[in-house]
Amino acid sequence: xxxxxxxxxxxxxxxxxxxxxxxxxALAETDPLPSWNDLPAKHxxxxxxxxxxxxESARFLPAxxxxxxxxxxxxxxxxxxxxxxxxxxxxRIRAMAPSHPEWRTKEPFKAVLENDYKNIPGLSLDFFExxxxxxxxxxxGAFRKTVSEWAATARHPHFKxxxxxxxxxxxxxxxxxxxxxxxxxxxxxGGEVEFVRALAGSAYGIPPNRVIGSAxxxxxxxxxxxxxxxRKKKIENISNGxxxxxxxxxxxxINPVLAVGNSDGDYEMLEWTTAxxxxxxxxxxxxxxxxxxAYDRLSGMGTLKKALDDASRQGWLVxxxxxDWLNVFPDE
Amino acid sequence: xxxxxxxxxxxxxxxxxxxxxxxxxALAETDPLPSWNDLPAKHxxxxxxxxxxxxESARFLPAxxxxxxxxxxxxxxxxxxxxxxxxxxxxRIRAMAPSHPEWRTKEPFKAVLENDYKNIPGLSLDFFExxxxxxxxxxxGAFRKTVSEWAATARHPHFKxxxxxxxxxxxxxxxxxxxxxxxxxxxxxGGEVEFVRALAGSAYGIPPNRVIGSAxxxxxxxxxxxxxxxRKKKIENISNGxxxxxxxxxxxxINPVLAVGNSDGDYEMLEWTTAxxxxxxxxxxxxxxxxxxAYDRLSGMGTLKKALDDASRQGWLVxxxxxDWLNVFPDE
Numbered sequence: 130x131x132x133x134x135x136x137x138x139x140x141x142x143x144x145x146x147x148x149x150x151x152x153x154x155a156l157a158e159t160d161p162l163p164s165w166n167d168l169p170a171k172h173x174x175x176x177x178x179x180x181x182x183x184x185e186s187a188r189f190l191p192a193x194x195x196x197x198x199x200x201x202x203x204x205x206x207x208x209x210x211x212x213x214x215x216x217x218x219x220x221r222i223r224a225m226a227p228s229h230p231e232w233r234t235k236e237p238f239k240a241v242l243e244n245d246y247k248n249i250p251g252l253s254l255d256f257f258e259x260x261x262x263x264x265x266x267x268x269x270g271a272f273r274k275t276v277s278e279w280a281a282t283a284r285h286p287h288f289k290x291x292x293x294x295x296x297x298x299x300x301x302x303x304x305x306x307x308x309x310x311x312x313x314x315x316x317x318x319g320g321e322v323e324f325v326r327a328l329a330g331s332a333y334g335i336p337p338n339r340v341i342g343s344a345x346x347x348x349x350x351x352x353x354x355x356x357x358x359x360r361k362k363k364i365e366n367i368s369n370g371x372x373x374x375x376x377x378x379x380x381x382x383i384n385p386v387l388a389v390g391n392s393d394g395d396y397e398m399l400e401w402t403t404a405x406x407x408x409x410x411x412x413x414x415x416x417x418x419x420x421x422x423a424y425d426r427l428s429g430m431g432t433l434k435k436a437l438d439d440a441s442r443q444g445w446l447v448x449x450x451x452x453d454w455l456n457v458f459p460d461e
Numbered sequence: 462x463x464x465x466x467x468x469x470x471x472x473x474x475x476x477x478x479x480x481x482x483x484x485x486x487a488l489a490e491t492d493p494l495p496s497w498n499d500l501p502a503k504h505x506x507x508x509x510x511x512x513x514x515x516x517e518s519a520r521f522l523p524a525x526x527x528x529x530x531x532x533x534x535x536x537x538x539x540x541x542x543x544x545x546x547x548x549x550x551x552x553r554i555r556a557m558a559p560s561h562p563e564w565r566t567k568e569p570f571k572a573v574l575e576n577d578y579k580n581i582p583g584l585s586l587d588f589f590e591x592x593x594x595x596x597x598x599x600x601x602g603a604f605r606k607t608v609s610e611w612a613a614t615a616r617h618p619h620f621k622x623x624x625x626x627x628x629x630x631x632x633x634x635x636x637x638x639x640x641x642x643x644x645x646x647x648x649x650x651g652g653e654v655e656f657v658r659a660l661a662g663s664a665y666g667i668p669p670n671r672v673i674g675s676a677x678x679x680x681x682x683x684x685x686x687x688x689x690x691x692r693k694k695k696i697e698n699i700s701n702g703x704x705x706x707x708x709x710x711x712x713x714x715i716n717p718v719l720a721v722g723n724s725d726g727d728y729e730m731l732e733w734t735t736a737x738x739x740x741x742x743x744x745x746x747x748x749x750x751x752x753x754x755a756y757d758r759l760s761g762m763g764t765l766k767k768a769l770d771d772a773s774r775q776g777w778l779v780x781x782x783x784x785d786w787l788n789v790f791p792d793e
Contacts (some may be wrong), residue, residue, distance in 0.1 A: 355737025405687025
């Protein structure tokens with residue numbers, strides 16, 4: 130037990146220390162985003178965060194309003210040539226095939242087992258056929274364990290690295306910078322929520338209660354020693370487009386002030402954060418065919434077309450990966 | 462900027478201070494639950510929380526696993542003789558009646574306007590008729606504002622006090638004790654999520670992203686300056702019974718270690734927290750007809766029957782309001 134006078138001294142020193150750590154002048158001393166090139170994108174993000182935490186700024190926000198939302202695939206980690214969840218699903222089909230001889234003649238399983246990629250459905254409602262045996266009729270806990278075990282050995286087909294090493298270093302720095310400034314970072318992914326949760330802790334340090342995503346219906350089931358929650362063969366919600374904004378309103382219930390995405394599926398999330406409000410919207414534009422991939426106007430779920438066309442009018446910051454990022458991955 | 466040697470000193474003092482604040486020995490010095498009588502219920506709750514934060518304890522949990530879930534009506538504040546949300550709804554019907562002359566002859570509106578209580582539907586699907594004009598076809602923001610404005614002047618029919626003064630002081634102490642020990646407190650209410658959110662900040666200091674509840678479908682709508690999210694005339698989810706456990710798993714994604722409820726609608730939430738796990742389940746039993754109300758085996762949504770019968774077998778702590786609480790309300 131500290132003596133009262135000593136306690137006051139400690140409080141005073143703590144307050145002084147705290148101020149020295151979070152005040153804008155102290156932040157200026159170290160670069161919070163060293164993997165970002167010294168260009169306008171970096172400046173705008175840093176200025177935004179500093180204004181948010183500076184009581185004298187018109188943009189100042191109390192801590193409980195500092196909510197940031199991030200798409201996952203293509204925003205926090207690599208999504209090309211296929212989403213990690215799709216790789217997981219195909220790997221699981223192959224691993225489970227010995228006990229499913231019927232798959233050898235039944236599509237879409239046959240295409241997966243024969244590596245007939247042109248006949249494997251894209252991540253869509255058709256793809257759900259492949260999700261049934263790999264994602265459903267098991268508990269949330271069992272599914273997460275399977276995903277974690279897969280992630281420990283899975284390698285990206287091109288980079289030959291674990292997915293946890295294919296997170297974007299500039300984004301890890303941004304997450305840490307926000308966290309240090311009292312922000313609550315949420316992932317709002319199109320991916321299945323438990324798949325993303327199983328990876329988000331080790332990949333980004335984001336806990337399960339900060340992950341929102343597409344979801345399967347679940348069922349509460351009494352069992353011998355303890356009840357179980359079972360993942361059913363039915364989609365409850367697809368977290369994409371307008372649904373991302375609706376899920377943010379439903380689950381977080383606080384308007385985000387920063388939204389980061391990389392596709393038209395993030396359009397409404399960006400719009401909800403910025404239109405008529407003072408939030409910052411950021412688009413990660415994949416322009417680096419050497420260090421990562423260059424794409425935008427593809428068809429499919431990764432398409433970035435409308436959001437890119439409207440970025441200037443909406444005031445969204447377009448981050449050009451090739452130009453704005455000094456490093457892309459943690460191991461560079 | 463502090464000199465480095467000074468900074469080290471400050472860190473040391475901060476660490477000493479921090480330890481003195483959170484170590485079990487320091488907590489023993491001040492009573493964290495002064496409105497609880499010095500009886501086994503209080504002892505068990507304090508012991509549980511201390512074990513959770515003591516690294517040497519078999520029950521120790523890292524901060525990210527310290528999740529506590531609380532029912533709202535009857536657990537954190539008064540729910541008798543009717544739920545606050547019902548009082549709000551009836552008040553709104555009366556306030557809106559001048560622009561709805563058709564209600565004078567149309568049930569269930571007629572019963573409300575004539576104070577014909579036996580013909581006003583209970584909080585149920587029938588009650589939804591009354592929710593349509595009072596809760597739907599408006600934005601989330603507009604609805605929350607209406608609720609806040611109502612709460613500023615509404616008075617409880619029996620206690621003649623604002624609802625914010627009818628929170629249970631022992632529960633406010635428990636919320637604060639948990640928060641101080643690194644817990645994340647969530648409300649998991651049967652009430653409509655935005656109704657509860659509009660009140661939970663001022664009543665309990667619980668932010669919107671820690672409130673889970675029943676929900677209406679919402680719709681994303683483009684509008685002139687900014688998009689809007691509209692509450693629709695359709696129920697998306699009733700947060701009661703098994704659904705409480707499913708919502709906890711879906712939205713929090715971390716198993717709670719403490720659950721507090723007061724009715725059979727909280728049964729599965731308690732069971733999910735405790736059965737086959739090491740969590741603590743707590744039932745608030747309303748036994749104090751003088752200071753509050755005495756009830757349990759009623760029919761309707763507030764029924765406490767099965768959970769009370771099974772409490773001993775399930776190892777749940779039954780808090781007897783009359784015996785265990787020294788004070789009930791903040792203003793005593």
